[in-house]
Amino acid sequence: MDGAWSAAAVRRAEAQLMAQLPPGTLMQRAAAGLATECARILKRRNGGVYGTTVIVLAGPGDNGGDALFAAARLARRGVRVFAVPVMGERVHPVAAAALTRAGGRLVANPPRHCHLLLDGVLGIGGRPGLPGRAIDRLAAIDADTIVAVDVPSGVDVDTGAVPASAVTADVTVAFGSRKPCHVLGRAALLVGRLVLVDIGLGPHLDPHPAVRVAGDDDLAAWWHAPGPDDDKYTRGVVGVAAGSERYPGAAVLSTSGALAGPSGYVRYAGTAAEQVRRRHPEVVCTQEVKEAGRVQAWLAGPGFGTDEAALAELRHVLESPAPVVLDADALTLIGEYPSVLSQREAPVVLTPHDREYERLYGSPPAEDRGAAAAVLAKRLNCTVLLKGHHTVVASSDGEVWANPTGRPQLATAGSGDVLAGFMASLLASGMSGVRAAVAAAYLHGRAGGIAGAGHRTVTASDIAKALPQAVGQTLSAADTPGKRR
Ligand SMILES: NC(=O)C1=CN([C@@H]2O[C@H](COP(=O)(O)OP(=O)(O)OC[C@H]3O[C@@H](n4cnc5c(N)ncnc54)[C@H](O)[C@@H]3O)[C@@H](O)[C@H]2O)[C@@H](O)CC1
Ligand SMILES: Nc1ncnc2c1ncn2[C@@H]1O[C@H](COP(=O)(O)OP(=O)(O)O)[C@@H](O)[C@H]1O
Ligand SMILES: [K+]
Known part of the structure; x- marks a missing residue:
């Protein structure tokens, strides 16, 4: 039996796992999995990774951090990366520095078109609804593919409800486990294709998921x-x-x-x-x-x-x-x-x-x-x-x-x-x-x-x-x- 775990249960499992690992390891695992999936999509749709354009919508938390670290990996492979902070100027500082070192740019006004847009606005720390700037940016950018980082930002992670604006993704790359929003309610319709990245959380997850999924x-x-x-x-x-x-x-x-x-x-x-x-x-x-x-x-x-x-x-x-x-x-x-x-x-x-x-x-x-x-x-x-x-x-x-x-x-x-x-x-x-x-x-x-x-x-x-x-x-x-x- 598989399942979907609540944000709190994921955090508990993460805390156990992080205690055994050097700082930052989990985020690097998440970013590596995310970058691999993005590269796969870019190759499939554009014949290659080099020279493509990726825009990151970056929120202030670790979800934005995952997106920026993944984008840094893509930038090192010759992708033109533009990262847009969507909640004031607050972004994950270490990840933002990694991106700029890799040749990516933090900008207020990204290009109108991109091959891939990374939604790193909100993850499991998000309350339902999108900040205004994220809504404006999503409306202004024409993206060939939208990839949500962990969850489509704006959804209610634990219930699958979508009481306000949220991202509609083509692909969602989820870390460690499914969350209820991936399988329930209107949120599940915004997920697109779900890709699970194993970050080693499995043994630390509660044996009873919030929502069970048969196989x-x-x-x-x-x-x-x-x-x-x-x-x-x-x-x-x-x-x-x-x-x-x-x-x-x-x-x-x-x-x-x-x-x-x-x-x-x-x-x-x-x-x-x-x-x-x-x-x-x-x-x-x-x-x-x-x-x-x-x-x-x-x-x-x-x-x-x-x-x-x-x-x-x-x-x-x-x-x-x-x-x-x-x-x-x-x-x-x-x-x-x-x-x-x-x-x-x-x-x-x-x-x-x-x-x-x-x-x-x-x-x-x-x-x-x-x-x-x-x-x-x-x-x-x-x-x-x-x-x-x-x-x-x-x-x-x-x-x-x-x-x-x-x-x-x-x-x-x-x-x-x-x-x-x-x-x-x-x-x-x-x-x-x-x-x-x-x-x-x-x-x-x-x-x-x-x-x-x-x-x-x-x-x-x-x-x-x-x-x-x-x-x-x-x-x-x-x-x-x-x-x-
Ligand atoms: N904890 C870990 O070790 C790992 C976490 N990971 C990533 O971390 C994410 C969770 O990161 P965080 O806990 O930093 O949380 P988020 O990145 O989801 O964002 C939380 C921040 O957004 C603000 N916020 C929440 N809802 C808002 C709204 N509707 N409008 C405006 N602002 C809002 C909060 O006040 C807070 O500052 C996961 O989804 C995943 O992407 C992964 O890197 C895997 C490892
Ligand atoms: N948009 C949808 N996507 C997938 N399945 C759907 C959708 N809408 C309805 N269904 C499924 O179709 C079936 C319809 O059942 P029901 O409403 O009882 O129809 P009827 O009374 O005509 O037999 C249910 O299994 C339901 O889950
Ligand atoms: K997200």
């Missing part, structure tokens, strides 16, 4: 691959209560998602039985939840309606001792009748988008989306998967995960139905609520990538079709492909 190895360790003694029941039976006469498609799509998961049997209960059977002959269909028989997990809600009949079906699902995923109309019903959840003991995963979140919580999610998911999870004693460009999962005891695989093509009608069906299958196979939510978002995002490769348009059906390949790719990429049950 292929986690998915493989959690995945329940069938063993020789398994049958379709022992692999888990998933029940899908979705669709209505008006929205039969939601039933078809959520059963598509469920069929792509690891469980051995999919039951469908609802009025779209005919359409589901026609599209998926392997699904066993009934008209009502009560007739469906035993399952190891339920999904309820997509295209379900919010009338009396839907509420009654939701109650039947919640009476079952099996874990459930509640999506779409089921979330609206929970918002209206929160008491239907009160007797629940088995795990519940809620999968709201922002409008559904508002129905459940009473106000839209805060810009700190990790905290927003966590407060709702705590209040309702459920796992919450808060959808968005960077989907977040929170457990009721405050564990927060950010999904690293999403992409905008996933924003297509019915995509959430596929996600919810797939998640219910993971739950039925025996995964915990949090893992099922994290794993479903991860593989759904990856399936979107497979379906949308080469800029192809993507439909929800395409995502469902790509899910088995996403699973295959993920398990093959990991060291240990799937555990036996």
Whole structure:
């Protein structure tokens, strides 16, 4: 499991590491990694490093120091470097001297164009928002590539919120570890491509990051691959209560998602039985939840309606001792009748988008989306998967995960139905609520990538079709492909 660490946690780790090293070592490691990445970008875009132009926006702290030391390394390779102090004249004095010694210049008025702009305004010591001079400079300079040093300046490092102006980077070179702003909220959209530079912080970081980020190895360790003694029941039976006469498609799509998961049997209960059977002959269909028989997990809600009949079906699902995923109309019903959840003991995963979140919580999610998911999870004693460009999962005891695989093509009608069906299958196979939510978002995002490769348009059906390949790719990429049950 990877993760993102808060500014305070990074500082604690840095303090431990710095105590073992000669002064300035860490900053030199950071600057060396940053200069290497800048040189790579300049070579790729301009065929070489020599003779290119780099502008540094330099703040007063160590973030500016990193940028200036890196720029000094570039200046020694023949890059024309112009550094602009953006908070009065305050800049890291030792780094500024190193830059001038290497032939770079500190200027108030840089050229209008540069091949690469280094954003060294603010790092983990920054409060949200940019100083005025930095905003003016960013607007006036035409840069081929903007590289943010550690974080895009102006973002809220610990939450990913962007309450005021901030830099939009093409590449962010982060030191030691990810920070929450790299993976959460609007800030994550300003990061561009993230490059991590190892400065030796790893062993000193708290084992519990502020935000967890799953990878292929986690998915493989959690995945329940069938063993020789398994049958379709022992692999888990998933029940899908979705669709209505008006929205039969939601039933078809959520059963598509469920069929792509690891469980051995999919039951469908609802009025779209005919359409589901026609599209998926392997699904066993009934008209009502009560007739469906035993399952190891339920999904309820997509295209379900919010009338009396839907509420009654939701109650039947919640009476079952099996874990459930509640999506779409089921979330609206929970918002209206929160008491239907009160007797629940088995795990519940809620999968709201922002409008559904508002129905459940009473106000839209805060810009700190990790905290927003966590407060709702705590209040309702459920796992919450808060959808968005960077989907977040929170457990009721405050564990927060950010999904690293999403992409905008996933924003297509019915995509959430596929996600919810797939998640219910993971739950039925025996995964915990949090893992099922994290794993479903991860593989759904990856399936979107497979379906949308080469800029192809993507439909929800395409995502469902790509899910088995996403699973295959993920398990093959990991060291240990799937555990036996
Ligand atoms: N501590 C270390 O050993 C290392 C730190 N590194 C770098 O150091 C950075 C952190 O440096 P600092 O702690 O000096 O902090 P910053 O460089 O982030 O800047 C802090 C300064 O900016 C001012 N400031 C903060 N927010 C502002 C705002 N919105 N508007 C105007 N002024 C604002 C503060 O008052 C303070 O003077 C990291 O992000 C990283 O780039 C790296 O060199 C790796 C090693
Ligand atoms: N801009 C975006 N970038 C990446 N993923 C997105 C974006 N917008 C939405 N998504 C994802 O697309 C899916 C949409 O689900 P949902 O809103 O429930 O759609 P529907 O109700 O039509 O099925 C979610 O997985 C969500 O995280
Ligand atoms: K920065």
